[in-house]
Amino acid sequence: MVEQLVSNARRAFETSPPVGDPAYARYCHVLSRLLTQEWAAILQANADDLNEAKRRGLASVLVERLRMGESQLRHLVALTEKVASELPAATASTQWASVDDWGALRRVPKPLGVVFMVYEARPTVTVEGALIPVVVGNAVLLRGGKEMAATDAALADIVRRALLEAGLPESMVTIVSDPDRLVLRELLKRHDAIDVLIPRGSPSLIEHCRSASSIPVIASGGGVNHIYVHDSADLKRAAEVALDSKLAEPTACNTVELILVDAQVADDFVKHLIEMGNLENGPLTLRLGGGLQAQDRGNVSVQPLGEHDLGREFLDATLGVLPVSGLDEAVAHIRHYGSKHTEGIISNEAAAIDRFVALVDAAAVVINGSLRLHDGPTLGLGSEISISTGRLHVRGSVTLKALLTYSWVVDAKGALRADRSTSCQL
Incomplete structure (x- = not known):
């Protein structure tokens, strides 16, 4: 199962359109429309999760984390539209700059790759995770709390439909529905196929992910x-x-x-x-x-x-x-x-x-x-998937730009290094 999950995500990343392609803005708008259209079905699934949580005696504060309502819909619809509006600036390449008398240079944004998010039972995070990393070209694996299994199943169907309608590979978003901890442990070991790990939640969750994995971590949460x-x-x-x-x-x-x-x-x-x-x-x-x-x-x-x-x-x-x-x-x-x-x-x-x-x-x-x-939109920094408490490669709001890396594009115009005899030689 794990091999199929990571290979599908990797293939989706490698076949996805380049950063800045119109398909990503289209995905934002389609996702907004489908969330609105299918909200009643999401609420029904969420009600099943809430009833099960209460039956199991889950603490009231955790039950409230699970709850979806009209305020969550308004938040998610506003988020999709805001992210779409931020895409042009976040994904723009720099202008060409001259390099001495021989060439030109610019910086071109590229996705981080396959992102694995691990988080607690907050259904809105599932939508945020299916949106913010994806619109800058990343594929994501989303593993949330088992308490929201029914809600996640409903959201997974909507996200899949939105991806296909926008012209994006449907495996760009995979919601890992198997609650078996063995699946999580195996995914945390897949540094060969997963580029970034984003644990979002309690200090114990973050520490577990850090200690069990060699995947680079953007630690998010832990609000003491x-x-x-x-x-x-x-x-x-x-x-x-x-x-x-x-x-x-x-x-x-x-x-x-x-x-x-x-x-x-x-x-x-x-x-x-x-x-x-x-x-x-x-x-x-x-x-x-x-x-x-x-x-x-x-x-x-x-x-x-x-x-x-x-x-x-x-x-x-x-x-x-x-x-x-x-x-x-x-x-x-x-x-x-x-x-x-x-x-x-x-x-x-x-x-x-x-x-x-x-x-x-x-x-x-x-x-x-x-x-x-301390919140990306409130501070004018842009939409965020989380707030990073680490130092590398991002600290604070993990915005669209933080989910990108870059390539330096060098137009050498036929220049040779041998011609640059005054440069520092290694």
Whole structure:
């Protein structure tokens, strides 16, 4: 089975149109239309997955990850149209540039190759994975959580139809439906046929993929993120930023998990956090450490912060607060527990901000704002398949351009290296 999967994907990649071909924009538009036309069937399949998840006692937060509705359709339709609009700029070759007096040079975009995405049970990621890497000429193998098997089957049929109608090889997208872990293990070993591995999800998923595979990895996810509240901060505004960084989508990879706050202002900050938390619609759990104490109030419940909470993604409306002695202790904590995704500082002191930015290693460092701003479209970087926490070859938003490599095209006009006697000789 694995051999057939990778050989079909490889063949699709090798026979696909070149980067920038009109078929890719056509695929965007066809996929948008078919998603809209077949949404009722997708929702029916999704309902089957939701019922099975509830029957198995899956946690409510994981059930909500599975759910598809009108908001997801609007998101996916908008994404297909946005990606189509971004294609011309993302896939353009550079202009010819003269090389001394003998030739010309330009850079031409090329696909990365066969991309293998491994992710958890989020059906929207299946569509994103079938769209963003593919429109720049890559073939993709998609392996999501077994909890969305029925939804994925419905989506696979729509994607296949869209590819064929657009004039693209149908094996450019393969949804790996077999839940057997042996299939995953075998695919992770196929560095001979798979060019890039994109694990998108929890730190444990990413680490498993890294350790089990020699395929180059674009690690995406693992959102153990922090906000450091400096003693110069406007504490009310800091509380607003913290809640905005958490409550809109508590399971997202760019949400905050732990607030590190200067000890001398920690009590006042917690008061603001509870006050602002009671203005929100849903419940909020605060876990307080370092001797901080507060009482339950309204929809805000208070619990102690345990050692096991450090370096943890809560995946719900839970927020930790830990007092620190200052910026250096905050940075040390982030270096030890952070996942290098998104970190933030709230401060009115320029020197503290500059030091924090210089010392903290993350894909994004947000100053005086919500961590949820770290998102390709929000930052004007373009549509993204994920946010990379690694250093090579991309960090931050994995946009269309990040899913391309390049060839240098040299028009030598008959020139010989022997004629370039002044060049450096190796």
